Amino acid sequence: MTLAAYTMRALPAQLSGLIPLALDLRWSWHHGSDQLWLALDEDAWQATHNAWLVLNSASTERLQALAEDPDFLAVYQSQMASHERFSEAATWYSENCDGQLGDGVAWFCMEYGVSESLPLYSGGLGVLAGDFLKAASDLGVPVMAIGLLFQQGYFRQALNADGEQIEFHPYNDPTMLPVAPLRDSNGEWARVTVPFPGREVRLRAWKGQVGRCELLLLDSNDPRNEPGDRGITSELYSGDPEKRLQQEMVLGIGGWRLLELLQRNPSACHINEGHSALALIERAHWWQRRHQGDFATARMATRATNLFTTHTSVAAGFDRFSRKLADLYLAPWLNENDNTLDTLLTIANGGEQQLNMAGIALGMSGRFNGVSQIHQQVTQTIFQPWFGRWPTADIPADFVTNGVHTPSWDSPESDALWTKACGQDRWRRPMTESCPLKNTTDADLWQMRRAQRKRLISYLRGRLRSQHCEHNFGNTAEAACGLLLDPETLTLGFARRFTSYKRPDLLLKDPDRLIAMLTCRDRPLQIVLAGKAHPKDEEGKALIKRWKTFSRLPEVEGKVVFIEDYDLAVANQLIQGVDVWLNCPRHPWEACGTSGMKVLVNGGLNLSQFDGWWAEAWNENVGWAIRPNASFAQLSQSDQHDEADALELYELLEQQVIPEFYKLNDQGLPSLWLDRVRASMNQLTARYSANRMVREYVNEFYRPMIVKGSRRNPEQARELVELLDHIACHWPALRFGSLHSEGQGGHRLFVLDVYLDGLSKDQVCVELVAEASEFGPRVVQAMELNHGLPGAEDSYQYQCSVPTRPAEHFTPRIRVRDERLNLPLEDRHILWYR
Ligand SMILES: *Cc1c(COP(=O)(O)O)cnc(C)c1O
Numbered sequence: 001m002t003l004a005a006y007t008m009r010a011l012p013a014q015l016s017g018l019i020p021l022a023l024d025l026r027w028s029w030h031h032g033s034d035q036l037w038l039a040l041d042e043d044a045w046q047a048t049h050n051a052w053l054v055l056n057s058a059s060t061e062r063l064q065a066l067a068e069d070p071d072f073l074a075v076y077q078s079q080m081a082s083h084e085r086f087s088e089a090a091t092w093y094s095e096n097c098d099g100q101l102g103d104g105v106a107w108f109c110m111e112y113g114v115s116e117s118l119p120l121y122s123g124g125l126g127v128l129a130g131d132f133l134k135a136a137s138d139l140g141v142p143v144m145a146i147g148l149l150f151q152q153g154y155f156r157q158a159l160n161a162d163g164e165q166i167e168f169h170p171y172n173d174p175t176m177l178p179v180a181p182l183r184d185s186n187g188e189w190a191r192v193t194v195p196f197p198g199r200e201v202r203l204r205a206w207k208g209q210v211g212r213c214e215l216l217l218l219d220s221n222d223p224r225n226e227p228g229d230r231g232i233t234s235e236l237y238s239g240d241p242e243k244r245l246q247q248e249m250v251l252g253i254g255g256w257r258l259l260e261l262l263q264r265n266p267s268a269c270h271i272n273e274g275h276s277a278l279a280l281i282e283r284a285h286w287w288q289r290r291h292q293g294d295f296a297t298a299r300m301a302t303r304a305t306n307l308f309t310t311h312t313s314v315a316a317g318f319d320r321f322s323r324k325l326a327d328l329y330l331a332p333w334l335n336e337n338d339n340t341l342d343t344l345l346t347i348a349n350g351g352e353q354q355l356n357m358a359g360i361a362l363g364m365s366g367r368f369n370g371v372s373q374i375h376q377q378v379t380q381t382i383f384q385p386w387f388g389r390w391p392t393a394d395i396p397a398d399f400v401t402n403g404v405h406t407p408s409w410d411s412p413e414s415d416a417l418w419t420k421a422c423g424q425d426r427w428r429r430p431m432t433e434s435c436p437l438k439n440t441t442d443a444d445l446w447q448m449r450r451a452q453r454k455r456l457i458s459y460l461r462g463r464l465r466s467q468h469c470e471h472n473f474g475n476t477a478e479a480a481c482g483l484l485l486d487p488e489t490l491t492l493g494f495a496r497r498f499t500s501y502k503r504p505d506l507l508l509k510d511p512d513r514l515i516a517m518l519t520c521r522d523r524p525l526q527i528v529l530a531g532k533a534h535p536k537d538e539e540g541k542a543l544i545k546r547w548k549t550f551s552r553l554p555e556v557e558g559k560v561v562f563i564e565d566y567d568l569a570v571a572n573q574l575i576q577g578v579d580v581w582l583n584c585p586r587h588p589w590e591a592c593g594t595s596g597m598k599v600l601v602n603g604g605l606n607l608s609q610f611d612g613w614w615a616e617a618w619n620e621n622v623g624w625a626i627r628p629n630a631s632f633a634q635l636s637q638s639d640q641h642d643e644a645d646a647l648e649l650y651e652l653l654e655q656q657v658i659p660e661f662y663k664l665n666d667q668g669l670p671s672l673w674l675d676r677v678r679a680s681m682n683q684l685t686a687r688y689s690a691n692r693m694v695r696e697y698v699n700e701f702y703r704p705m706i707v708k709g710s711r712r713n714p715e716q717a718r719e720l721v722e723l724l725d726h727i728a729c730h731w732p733a734l735r736f737g738s739l740h741s742e743g744q745g746g747h748r749l750f751v752l753d754v755y756l757d758g759l760s761k762d763q764v765c766v767e768l769v770a771e772a773s774e775f776g777p778r779v780v781q782a783m784e785l786n787h788g789l790p791g792a793e794d795s796y797q798y799q800c801s802v803p804t805r806p807a808e809h810f811t812p813r814i815r816v817r818d819e820r821l822n823l824p825l826e827d828r829h830i831l832w833y834r
Contacts, residue, residue: 009056012067017080022051023180024083024209028115029134029408033079039072049569050117052178087212091140092430092695100703102267104142106259107132108276110251111154111236112147114210116569118177120147120217122154122236123497124594125311127568129272130210131405131594135690137211138407138428141698144264146255146279148247149174149206149217151234157532157565158467163548165533165541169235174206179217182207184261192218192257194249195332201229201246203254216262218254239536245321245329248357252278253333260286267706268305270697271365274318274357280306280364281344285337291714295339299347299364301717303826305709307701308365309400310358313375313589315382318358326355349386362386366705366822369398372592372612388828391771393778396825400700401613402592403693406685409598411455411576413448418601430695436682442674443667449579449603449677454487456577460528460561461485467564484558485526490661493578493604495530495566498540501589504531505543507582508550509646517653518559523662525653526559528574530566575599580657583608584626584649586642597688603677607657609645613688621679624652711820720820723763724827727816731829733757734814737795739833741807749801752783752812752833756794761785765817766798768810775805783812 008019018036027033037045040058066072111126114133121127129145136143155167182205184190190205202222208215220232232246256279259266269283284298312318327341334340348359362368362383370379376399384392406427410418418426421437461484498504507514517525529547533540544562551560563570575581575598583596583606590612597613599606606623608614610630618625626648627641665671686692712720737753750768770779783798802810812833816823824830
């Protein structure tokens with residue numbers, strides 16, 4: 001296919017560098033080149049914040065004039081030089097771990113929120129993916145991201161006069177998105193195909209540049225595809241299972257094939273959520289083509305360097321496809337690779353009738369992780385069914401708490417303050433210790449906070465004006481809009497997906513009590529809300545409507561506003577200006593939550609449920625927690641806490657938040673408030689950054705996993721497969737013999753006979769386990785081999801001595817032991833004494 005349609009317009013020769021500059025999404029967080037885009041086409045830049053669109057829409061006359069404008073040329077040249085310095089600069093990776101990630105990490109995700117001008121995301125997962133890539137770019141970590149170029153993406157939102165959500169699906173014209181067709185080594189448009197029933201689906205490849213990282217995108221809108229197939233990559237999360245499976249095939253199979261076409265040969269593969277699990281199967285197929293091995297060996301060889309990150313809090317959140325649908329769609333691809341759906345179903349879990357994508361992801365990975373400390377426990381719980389008789393506490397789920405890309409979320413005011421305290425480029429270095437805001441006075445902090453709030457209010461007024469001024473609030477709408485909200489009033493923000501577990505209505509439990517706070521003469525509160533409800537979530541839509549109706553009560557009009565069409569741009573404004581960010585999800589549904597992290601750098605404070613990241617971050621000095629120090633056990637059975645949580649929320653607002661904000665010292669500054677702001681900025685900004693998160697993935701996962709993977713060449717992988725077959729063959733015959741225990745001073749000695757049926761004593765581990773009780777914490781202790789039992793083959797006596805507890809608290813078990821494997825993920829055999 002020719003690329004004629006995508007040939008760039010002719011630019012004056014001296015400005016040709018604008019093309020790579022406009023195609024590097026670095027402009028979405030590094031605002032150095034803003035002046036250039038403003039000069040090219042101010043209206044287009046203000047409306048879209050899309051440098052590529054601006055470059056394409058600027059008139060030829062304008063370009064000619066600027067090519068001769070010395071001021072413009074000076075800025076242009078300095079930006080070109082700065083971009084070159086950026087591309088060549090040493091990075092954390094090049095200085096600390098150069099080469100250790102080999103040919104880099106392939107990073108798969110269904111959605112990416114890099115910028116509002118590339119709307120390929122719906123919410124938290126996509127924004128996290130965007131922040132991950134930006135931080136990987138800052139740190140120089142070789143990550144290549146793979147995703148889908150949705151023609152419509154997620155829906156756009158408006159509300160009608162009754163507060164009902166209206167959904168739009170505007171078309172993303174790919175030529176206007178800040179991406180370019182991806183060319184192969186011959187300069188042709190890179191294309192891959194994926195086998196579908198009775199046909200091949202052709203995919204076109206695009207490239208987005210995110211600083212040093214590439215975002216490779218696939219779409220199916222090739223005119224030679226069947227009409228139905230052209231729409232596979234139209235909407236994100238449409239809710240139709242057939243389309244969902246098609247999208248996951250395109251992402252996983254097509255994505256891996258694209259890497260193969262480009263000869264990228266990544267050293268590790270990281271999938272975010274199970275949506276892209278088929279990439280791991282295709283990676284194994286690719287290994288088979290290279291090494292002529294069977295699938296089991298390919299799986300063993302590749303999985304050591306596959307990482308699966310789950311962001312889900314309930315098992316119902318996993319994608320499952322009926323056997324019939326899976327068979328229809330996957331058979332042509334599986335046949336082509338001598339593979340079968342039964343193999344996939346066995347990998348996915350063995351029992352379930354449906355094909356569970358999280359199961360495939362788990363069964364094809366060498367490690368897996370949740371996204372906060374609490375979510376690690378949630379993950380252990382929801383994945384326990386994949387591990388047979390393994391107790392939840394032994395499920396080998398790790399965790400990496402999410403973080404946000406600080407330079408994308410800081411305000412101009414906070415940027416100035418941090419630069420003064422810690423210098424330029426601070427977010428690109430490892431943010432190990434927080435850089436304390438030295439020499440920053442309370443007056444500086446307060447001035448920053450006021451300036452940010454003021455800017456937010458003026459943004460909101462403008463936004464509300466175009467939102468039909470909240471449907472004719474007051475009589476003279478235009479003038480009235482200028483009066484909405486107040487720049488000196490304590491401003492509370494709440495913006496996220498409107499769905500019942502996030503409890504957006506918690507503040508509305510007692511409307512009169514809320515009205516009293518909003519209308520208090522001397523110490524008022526105002527609230528800004530935003531968020532979309534999934535088109536099929538009627539409950540979520542009703543929650544929006546409740547707020548909208550409330551905001552139009554005469555007594556609170558102008559004090560509570562709902563901003564339509566929540567997206568990255570709206571989020572960016574809100575998190576810069578609000579004083580308090582509210583988050584009150586129902587436990588344990590919030591895997592991590594990231595929006596609250598975005599206010600940290602700007603001196604906003606969090607008032608949040610003790611859940612997700614806040615359960616790790618909170619202490620009395622940095623903000624407020626609803627039901628602090630609740631334990632995981634309490635958390636997981638807490639659907640009943642709505643009333644109590646609402647009461648606690650009102651009390652915190654009335655007794656702590658509002659009084660502290662308005663309590664001024666003799667210099668007119670709210671010093672208690674500013675102490676908190678300073679503590680939150682100093683203690684939390686670096687810790688909840690994507691900079692820390694990416695380094696954790698590199699150091700704790702990618703690097704050790706790649707080392708482990710290097711010990712799985714074809715022969716080694718084959719040997720491990722044979723070992724596991726051997727174990728599976730003998731396991732059913734393993735037996736326990738007699739068990740004795742006796743007290744010995746402060747200890748208890750256990751002596752146990754076991755029969756291993758042809759397995760060697762080095763291949764298993766015999767352990768004594770006691771669950772936590774009033775006698776102490778959980779104990780898992782390896783028993784030591786005493787000697788072989790005379791007169792019986794493969795029979796051994798083990799013993800160990802444990803602190804005194806009732807004998808019946810201890811249960812022996814046998815499990816597989818092998819340093820080369822991640823157990824029990826790679827082999828789930830376990831035998832309990834009873
Ligand atoms: C940060 C962000 C989210 C995620 O917020 P949570 O608090 O994790 O739900 C969703 N949407 C947008 C636009 C964001 O910027």
